[in-house]
Amino acid sequence: MLFKLSVKNMKKSMKDYAIYFLTLILGVAIFYVFNALDGQKAMLGLSQSGYQMVDLMVQMISLVSGLVAFILGFLIVYANNFLIKRRKKEFGVYMMLGMGKGGISGILFGETILIGILSLGVGLLLGVFASQFMSILVAKLFEADVTAYTFTISAAAVQKTILNFCIMYVIVLVFNAFSISRYKLIDLFQAGQKGEKQTMKNTGLAVVVFLLAAGILGYAYYQVAYRPETVTMERAALLIAMGCVGTFLVFWSLSGFLLKLLQRFKGVYHRNLNAFVLRQLSSNINTAVFSMTVICLLLFATICAFCSGMSMNNSLRNALREMTPADICVQKLMSLSAEGDFSEAQRENGEKTVLEALADMGFAEENLREYVEISIYSTKELTFGAMLGAYEEQLRAQFPFVNMNTTEDIVGVSEYNKVAALYGTETYTLAEDEYLILCDFSSMANMRNLALSGGEQITIGAHTLKPRFAECQEGYLVMSASHINAGIVVVPDAVIEAELGGTLSLAEHFLAGNYAAETKEEKQTIENILLAVPKETAKEYVGFDAETKISIYESATGLAVIITFVVLYLGIIFLISGAALLALKALSESTDSKARYEILQKVGADEKMVHRALLEQLLIFFLLPLLVAVVHSLFGMRFVRFILSVFNQGDMLASVGVTAAILLVIYGGYFFATYYGSRRIIEEK
Amino acid sequence: MHTVLQVDNVEKYYGSKGNLTKALEEVSFRVDKGEFVGIMGASGSGKTTLLNCISTIDRVTGGHIFVNGTDVTELKGNALNRFRREELGFIFQDFNLLDTMTAYENIALALSIQGKKSREIEKRVNAIAGQLGIAEVLQKYPYQMSGGQKQRVASARAVVTDPMLVLADEPTGALDSKAARLLLENFTYLNDQLSATILMVTHDAFTASYASRIIFIKDGRIFTELRRGEEESRRSFFNKIIDVVSLLGGELNDVV
Numbered sequence: 051m052l053f054k055l056s057v058k059n060m061k062k063s064m065k066d067y068a069i070y071f072l073t074l075i076l077g078v079a080i081f082y083v084f085n086a087l088d089g090q091k092a093m094l095g096l097s098q099s100g101y102q103m104v105d106l107m108v109q110m111i112s113l114v115s116g117l118v119a120f121i122l123g124f125l126i127v128y129a130n131n132f133l134i135k136r137r138k139k140e141f142g143v144y145m146m147l148g149m150g151k152g153g154i155s156g157i158l159f160g161e162t163i164l165i166g167i168l169s170l171g172v173g174l175l176l177g178v179f180a181s182q183f184m185s186i187l188v189a190k191l192f193e194a195d196v197t198a199y200t201f202t203i204s205a206a207a208v209q210k211t212i213l214n215f216c217i218m219y220v221i222v223l224v225f226n227a228f229s230i231s232r233y234k235l236i237d238l239f240q241a242g243q244k245g246e247k248q249t250m251k252n253t254g255l256a257v258v259v260f261l262l263a264a265g266i267l268g269y270a271y272y273q274v275a276y277r278p279e280t281v282t283m284e285r286a287a288l289l290i291a292m293g294c295v296g297t298f299l300v301f302w303s304l305s306g307f308l309l310k311l312l313q314r315f316k317g318v319y320h321r322n323l324n325a326f327v328l329r330q331l332s333s334n335i336n337t338a339v340f341s342m343t344v345i346c347l348l349l350f351a352t353i354c355a356f357c358s359g360m361s362m363n364n365s366l367r368n369a370l371r372e373m374t375p376a377d378i379c380v381q382k383l384m385s386l387s388a389e390g391d392f393s394e395a396q397r398e399n400g401e402k403t404v405l406e407a408l409a410d411m412g413f414a415e416e417n418l419r420e421y422v423e424i425s426i427y428s429t430k431e432l433t434f435g436a437m438l439g440a441y442e443e444q445l446r447a448q449f450p451f452v453n454m455n456t457t458e459d460i461v462g463v464s465e466y467n468k469v470a471a472l473y474g475t476e477t478y479t480l481a482e483d484e485y486l487i488l489c490d491f492s493s494m495a496n497m498r499n500l501a502l503s504g505g506e507q508i509t510i511g512a513h514t515l516k517p518r519f520a521e522c523q524e525g526y527l528v529m530s531a532s533h534i535n536a537g538i539v540v541v542p543d544a545v546i547e548a549e550l551g552g553t554l555s556l557a558e559h560f561l562a563g564n565y566a567a568e569t570k571e572e573k574q575t576i577e578n579i580l581l582a583v584p585k586e587t588a589k590e591y592v593g594f595d596a597e598t599k600i601s602i603y604e605s606a607t608g609l610a611v612i613i614t615f616v617v618l619y620l621g622i623i624f625l626i627s628g629a630a631l632l633a634l635k636a637l638s639e640s641t642d643s644k645a646r647y648e649i650l651q652k653v654g655a656d657e658k659m660v661h662r663a664l665l666e667q668l669l670i671f672f673l674l675p676l677l678v679a680v681v682h683s684l685f686g687m688r689f690v691r692f693i694l695s696v697f698n699q700g701d702m703l704a705s706v707g708v709t710a711a712i713l714l715v716i717y718g719g720y721f722f723a724t725y726y727g728s729r730r731i732i733e734e735k
Numbered sequence: 736m737h738t739v740l741q742v743d744n745v746e747k748y749y750g751s752k753g754n755l756t757k758a759l760e761e762v763s764f765r766v767d768k769g770e771f772v773g774i775m776g777a778s779g780s781g782k783t784t785l786l787n788c789i790s791t792i793d794r795v796t797g798g799h800i801f802v803n804g805t806d807v808t809e810l811k812g813n814a815l816n817r818f819r820r821e822e823l824g825f826i827f828q829d830f831n832l833l834d835t836m837t838a839y840e841n842i843a844l845a846l847s848i849q850g851k852k853s854r855e856i857e858k859r860v861n862a863i864a865g866q867l868g869i870a871e872v873l874q875k876y877p878y879q880m881s882g883g884q885k886q887r888v889a890s891a892r893a894v895v896t897d898p899m900l901v902l903a904d905e906p907t908g909a910l911d912s913k914a915a916r917l918l919l920e921n922f923t924y925l926n927d928q929l930s931a932t933i934l935m936v937t938h939d940a941f942t943a944s945y946a947s948r949i950i951f952i953k954d955g956r957i958f959t960e961l962r963r964g965e966e967e968s969r970r971s972f973f974n975k976i977i978d979v980v981s982l983l984g985g986e987l988n989d990v991v
Contacts, residue, residue, distance in 0.1 A: 316853040320843055329835040649831045652792075653892070654820025655848045656813065 056160030078173025103608030256306025359617030383593030421563025
């Protein structure tokens, strides 16, 4: 009997809350698709490093899934709680007819189980099909061949999805039982008679609060966007809290503030149904301050995630071409210090050149068509801190995490030029008393430039050198997917000759070269010799580290793909959760306002006017959180860029464009669904 | 005398061929400018259906209704909307004020829907508020007002557009007796001083006694008509109404 009621209620509310069900189904499907990636790799002919990358991605996604489950759980509990509140009158009737609270809980239990089974079933089905496309996409992105296409269902992902969502539904059940137990019959009845009590805010107070909120946000914006280097962990937490509180206060006061503002323009305020739209809007916002804040923050997170994720992806791909001019580069520590805890074999190998070490490992010189091997020197006198001169103390206080005591890598100019010639990068000439710094890691370069522009002189033994340029030069020795050369000091050859054995000591050898091969396959064959070297063998050569064009490419594309996937996953979940919350809120407001729209028509407004009023009101209701989120993002992105400055984010415009398109489609879709749903609600008799 | 409303042989049927309900049959009457006409009848007699047909909320099955010479049964779409907002004013039993807006904004709404300029809106709202004695509640919200004040605000909204005809559906239904009396005196004021033409539907004899003419409806047909004499007191008119009501029989007894 109770179950019959549940089924009937479901059918009835299906129409009204289609958006909620759809979001649940989407949530389940997306959850499955991303968690099923693990099962997809079996069918892909991935390379070794490709495999590692997929594994890393699966790990990342299962980490992120925890957060996603939390967000979806919040959406479900919140939406459910809110749907229950709207049915108080119905529950009142049940109780009036003699049903106990247990009975009502029973009905809700049945409904939740039904919704759960339905959304899980349909969502999983959708997810299984969607994940087939996903595997093709993964294969394409990792440049793998789909060796044997098989229709795969990941049992682990199905299990995980079901488990996660079951937990969410159980939480919902507990919440429901709790809220039902608190209801009193009289409240249930009165809830049906009168809508929510209008809480008209004192507009004067609203203006004050709005200005306060603007002040709080302004301060947080300034700190985050223009003084990002001062933001420590604790301060970040404080600033985030300020952002949340500020956002909340903005929405709390916004409608009052807007009303006050627009009422001053009587011509606009009293034109057509404007007064009605504004009043309606302000009553909607006033009852939804908390959800609007949550939605706004979700949108903010979505925008930041999309924008930064995509621009990182772009910059990674762009950087690759210019950052890998040679097939291979290898470095190795030389003349190990006496204090270190090294084995006999390691000390012996410490005297060998890179080429000799490679030969030991079975990689013959013939494999290299051309190569350059150079020496890197260091001295205890010349640390990073010493290079900064007078700025050392100031920067030390400002960046407590940067180690100022590391010794600098010193290279003779002619040796560097040999590598630069091989790479095809710029070569330099230095006078007898000059030095220059190569550095492309922008935050390090910024610090170094302070000293360089001040003409900071450095001393190596008996030589005093002045800077050749007022800022760091582009250039690097070790190839990498991004600009992470923290600094190399280039000095005249004569300085090295004179000071070697005295102040200067040999620290490392560095080799850069190209394989004696033309095609990709041949290059891979040569590279496989290196890949086959056992880890134990490599350990005998302290500081031995090889970077190859192929490995950099693979890990960089892999990294780019992982970032894209994680960002898409999080962003879409954030977006649909936020939009669904907003849509639910708006739809229920439309149900509450049905009588008001009827009055409008009785007073003489025609259908067109009423529709326009509804459209305007919903449009503003949807745009407000988006607008605030966009403003947040404008400043937030500056901070994200600062943190991710490793990935020289050149072109943000493309990522912003893609982000806007995704937002427009998903958010816009929810908006239109809400508009047509609301229209149906206010039109039905 | 100028005829504001002419109801001509109006019929209204509900349902299908097999199961036909005749809500109105051969209803004909006229209302002249400046009249205050009451329509009385038991529940189910068809009085509200009649009002709905006049106000163009519902469509007639047969016959014609002329308001100020226009046949409203022929109007469609935008013309109908324009007619409704420019020629008619409505006063409802449950006030139908927008709870989100102040009294001023509620009254102004009727004018802004007509596209009036804000300067004119301000002038007219203040004028009508002064006349109806609600100037001091203009900035209040409906939930801050008494029932009588709400009903007067609703009346103000109905007449602020200078409609040809004001239609009132059980205007005192939701009021206590004191507020009801105040409201009806306001109606008399609207009728006498602002020469508004009022058509009021009620089942309450006391309320009806404020009208100058009463049309009784029974089972969808006009039963009889009572006209108040020039010098006749409201008390004696009330007694005559009660007599007709007892003749009509049925549920109207609950009034006395």
